[in-house]
Every structure is written in C-alpha cells, then in structure tokens.
Amino acid sequence: MTLRIRVRQVIAYFFRSLLWSLNLLLVLYTCFGYWLLYSLPTEHWSASMIMITLPVAWALNLIVVFCWLTSRPWRSWLSGIVLIIGLILFGSRTFVWHTPVEVISQGKPIKIFSYNVQSFDLNESWSFYTSSPRVRRTDNYVLRYDAPIKCFQEFYNSTSIPDYNVVLRFRKAGYRYSVLLYPQNALVPEGDIGAAIFSIYPIVDSGREPFGGSNGVVWANIKIGNDTIRVINVHLRSMGIRVGKVLTQKEMKGVKRETRGVLTALHNGFTDRREEVYKVIDYIRESPYPVIVTGDHNDTPYSVVYERLRQVLPNSFEDGGRGFGFTYNRLPGFIRIDHQFHDPKLPVLNFETLNYIGYSDHYPIVGTYLIK
Template identity: 80%
Template sequence: MFLVASQISESAQLQAFRSLYLIFGFRRVLVSLNNDDMTLRMRVGQLIAFFFRSLLWSINLLLVLYTCIAYWLLYSLQIEHWSASMIMITLPVAWLLNLIVVCLWLMARPWRSWLSGAVVLIGMLLFGSRTFVWHSPLEIKGRGTPVKVFSYNVQSFDLNESWEFYQSSPRIRRTDNYVLRYDAPIKCFQEFYNSTSIPDYDIVKRFRKAGYRYSVLLYPERALVADGDIGVAIFSIYPIVQFGREQFGGSNGIVWAHVKIGNDTIRIINVHLHSMGIRVGKVLDQKGMKGVQRETRGVLSALHSGFTERKNEVDKIEQYIRKSPYPVIVTGDHNDTPYSVVYERMRRILPNSFEDAGRGFGFTYNRLPGYIRIDHQFHDPKLPVLNFETINYIRYSDHYPIVGTYLIK
C-alpha cells in the first residue's frame, strides 16, 4: 500500500511540476508579448514627439529669421516699401511668439530655448526704449520756464451723428469741459470739430474766452459755420507771431506756429497723418466668413495705402523741421507705431519725448487692438523734456491725450 501511494504521489508531483512549467512558460510568453507591445507604443510616441520637435524647431528658425529681418529693416531703413513697413509693424507680435517658443522649449528641450531668448534680448537692447520705459519727472535745474504741450485726437468731440448737432449731450459737454480746463498753455488737437449753431459746441469761441486768444486752424473758414470739421488745430495762451498750414486731404494735415514765450520763440508743429486703417472691431463683429474676409481685405488695403501716404507725409514734416529757425516740438496723431518708417525717420531728427521722460508702455489708442502707441511728441534737444504722460484714464475719444513738459531756457 505504501509503495502504491508513493508511486501515485510521485506521479501527481510530476504532473503538478509540468502544469507549473506550462503556466509559468505561458506567462513568460505573455510578458514578452506585453513588452513588445509597450516597446512599439514607446517607439511610436518617440516618433511623434520627434516629429513635433522637428516641426517646432523649423518654425523657430523661420521665426528667428523673420525677427532678424524686421530688426535689419527698422535699424537700417534701407527699404521703405510698404511691405517692409508691414514687417516692421509686426515686430511686437514676433517678440511675443519668440517668448512662447522659449516657454515650449523649456518644457521639452531647455537648451534649444537660447536661440529665441537671445533674439528677444537683442531686440530689447536695440528697441526696448520704444516699448517700455520708466522715468521720474525731472526737476528744473537753472533758469528756464516749464511749458506743457497738450495733444489730443478728440474724434470730432463725438459729434459724428447728425441728430446730435441739435441737442445737448452730457458726454460731449464733459469732453469739451475737459479740454478747456486742462492746465496747459499750448493745446494741439486732431479731428477738431466746431459748431456755431450750439453755444456749448462752439469750441473755438469758448477757447478764446478761456484765454487762448491765439490759434492756428487747418480749415479756419469752417470755424464760422454751423457744422465745421476743422481737423488739426493749435491753441495758445502765448502769442503766435507766425504760422502756416498744409492740407493732406480730409481732416489730415499739418499746422505750425511760432510761439513767443518770454524772450524766446519755438516752433510747434501739429500733425495728423493718414489713418492706419486698423479696424479690428469691424472684423470681429462679422458673423459670416465672407464678412470677415471682406473686412480683412479692407484692413490690408487700408494698411497698404496708409504706409504709402504716411511715407510721403513725413517727407513734408522733415522739411518743416529742417527749415525752422527756432527749436521745434512735433506733436500729434502720427498713426504709426514705434516700429515704423515714420517713427524711425522722425527719431533720427528729433528725440522722442516718451522715450526720454515717459513711464510704462504709453499706449495711446483706445480701441482694438488697443496695445499700440500711435500718438507721439518729438522735441529739439535744446528743449529738454521734464515729464511726459499718457493720460489713459480719459476715455472720451478713441485716443488718449498725451502731454509733454519742456524747459524753455
């Protein structure tokens, strides 16, 4: 019995070992298959990651090349074609995209982030003062008279609808009262409007009663009619001993005045150049793709004509600056950003007041896209700027007022 039981036990043990061997052997096969499957998925994932990294690196190289071309165009002004202006004006967008690329590389391949990072750093060194500055107001040292020059595109004082010509509007009255009461002896306006039919809106007459006895208007005859689109205007408490004007068409143009301050005389040039034509709001308001395409084509066409017209207009401004027998201050709505042919050419003749004495970004446009500075003041080095301010809490118009304080020695 014992022998039979022993033989049975050995047979059962052998069978059990065979079963375990088969089981474990099958598991090894499954593990091997699972490892092959995981390896395949890893390889596919690595291939996809490699593709996107290569794509990002290619885009990165193109973006860096585009940014460097914008640097060269803006720094050298070798080409003043409208297409070159289009590249220059997109420089802040190129900086933003480069910073996004830097962040992406920091998460994937940190060593590759240096390229876009270096390009942005070079741009800040070359053009950073056009973008962001932080100066404290300067104290008057020595003898001299501080004089404020106020400039504001008033958008026709919001008198754009015919029905408003014949009734009172609290918003318009607030705008009128603000520009009349702001404490500055020299005030320059673009898109200036006057209406003799309503006493509140007879702004020219009200300025004279407020002490601004001297003025130069682009269309002086329109100050005598019921609905007068005057355009560009200068008002001064100080005597204006000589003046001139040149019309570009519509409300755009140049007016200049020789202002006598004590024993000194300076030339104030107030300009309103051709519109930029950026109407982002109209594009966004479209509900259908056809409307978006139509408005986009309109914006591009306006940009094209604007770049061409402003290039010709800045030629005339340069002549008024170079022929002036007195130190010059140029102010107004230039309708061009600090990354443009107009700005660079003006900057090569006269220092920019925002760069010398401003604070922050100095954005002056109160509509979409918003984050642009298109109203500028340039000053003669003989008239040092003590302070420059963008009054961005005054939202009566589609522009913010700007004001520079200059020392008349």
C-alpha cells in the same frame, strides 16, 4: 518597447522638429525686421508691414522660449538671444520708466497738450441737435486742462450750439491765438476743422498744409517771454486698423471682406504717411527756432514714419515717459501711435499718456519741456 510607446516617440519627435523649424523661421523673420527698422534700406509698404509686426514676433519668440524650457531647454537660447538683441536695439521705444524732472535751474517749464478728440463725438450725437452730456464733458475737459499750448486732431466746431462752439470757448478761456487747418470751418454751423493749435502765448507766424480730409499739418511760431519755439501739430493718414469690425463678423465671408479692407487701408496708409512725413521734416528743418512735433502720427514706434522723425528729433516718450505709453483706446489697444518729438534745446521734463481719459478713440498725451 511597445508599439504604442514607439508611436508616441515618433509623434513627439515630429512635433519637436516642426516647432524647431518654425522657430528658425520666426528668428529669421525677427532678425529681418530688425535689419529693416535699424537701417531703413527700403521704405516699401511691405517692409513697413514687417516692421510693424515686430511686437507680435517678440511675443511669439517668448512663447517659444517657454515651450522649449519644458522639453528641450538648450533650444530656448536662440529665441532668447533674439529677444535680448531686440531689447538692446529697440527697448526704449517699447517700455521706459523715467521720473519727472524738477526745474532746479533757470528756465520755464511749458506743457504741450495733444489730443485726437474724434470730432468730440459729434458725428454720433449730432442727430439730437442738442447738447450731449458726453460731448459737453469732453469739451469741458479739454478747455479746463492746465496747459498753455494745446494741439488737437479731428477737431470739430459748431456755431449753432453754444456748447459746441469750441473755438469761441477757447478764446474766452484765454487761448486768444490759434492756427486751424481749415479756419473757414470755424464760422459755419457744422465745421470739420481738422488739426488745430491753441495758445495763450502770441503766435508770431504760422502755416498749414492739408493732406486730404481732416489729415494735415499746422505749425506755429510761439513767443514765450524772450524766446520763440515752433510747435508742429500733425495728423497723418489713418492706420486703417479696425480689428473690432473683423471680430464682430458672424460669417467667414464678412471676416474675409473686413480683413481685405484692413490690409488695403494699411497698404494705402503706409504709402501716404511715407510721403507726408517728409513734408513734416521740411517744416522742422526750415524752422529758425527749436521745434516740438506732436500729434496723431498713426504709426507705431516700429515704422518708417517714427524712425525718420527719430533721426531728426529725439522722442519725448523715450526721454521722459513711463510704462508702455499706449495711446489707442480701441482694439487692438496695445499700440502707441500718438507721439511727441522735441528739439534737444528743449529738454523734456516729463511725458504722460493720460490713459484714464476715455472720451475718444485716442488718449491725450502731454509733454513738459524746459525753455531755458
């Protein structure tokens, strides 16, 4: 055996040992994330950071499996088993495939439309002080979409330009009942309303609670025929992910600055959303009627917020969705942060993510429920 061959063997052995060590660490990290998400022993922001990275850990485990299959196939079983466990425990949060259910018994199907409209893009177009084609298309779309109950986050209104006086246009379109997080802003030339609910059915009671800025919760008890349901529309603290800003930096100093900004925003977001979700749960538990929760939760299915709500109400995507259901229309893109949760008394017939509607940095979500 020549010296060159022996050196190659030593190098190969070193890298295989290094990969195996990293594989063991990755498996331990993934299992730790499983334990945190499954049992929620702590709600510290660092635990949330680990839970939210579970999809990345799965992707790395899958890569490791393929790496071992090409050199030491018997070592691929470790990450393979971890992936199977994740599929069993959390597969329905990630990918589902349900077919829409047709109403064959007595009952009325009701659509709940929810959309973070990103202020109708008015923040960028406002300098024109005229009707913008992009804003006009967005306004017309949300007005014409066929759903009797519509919920919005980052809702914006202007009384100075008819095209942008969206509250008035909704009322003329038949949505005579509404709940606005900041109702006073519907009467000014430029008004940031925040969360909003519009309904063609009577709202017999309602409430609102701002969390700061445009974030907050609004709820409405809506009478549909002889029945009443409570719709809760939430917009929790921003997730703080601005990957595009990090990638567009030309110097390392800028990359570090933006990365620190993202991490700080994530830390603050995890902390604030943890408190906000308990307020939402209070509105669920105090309701005398079946509840549907919708909105921009700014948290993935692998989070404290999602798990806490899931312990109270089933998730509509898991019960009636299709595919991955990604709702964020920006980098990183492959995340689902807009959710609907439903009372078991209101079974979900269908759930859609309208990922062909690109007017905002979010996609609309629509759940169809059966009111018996």
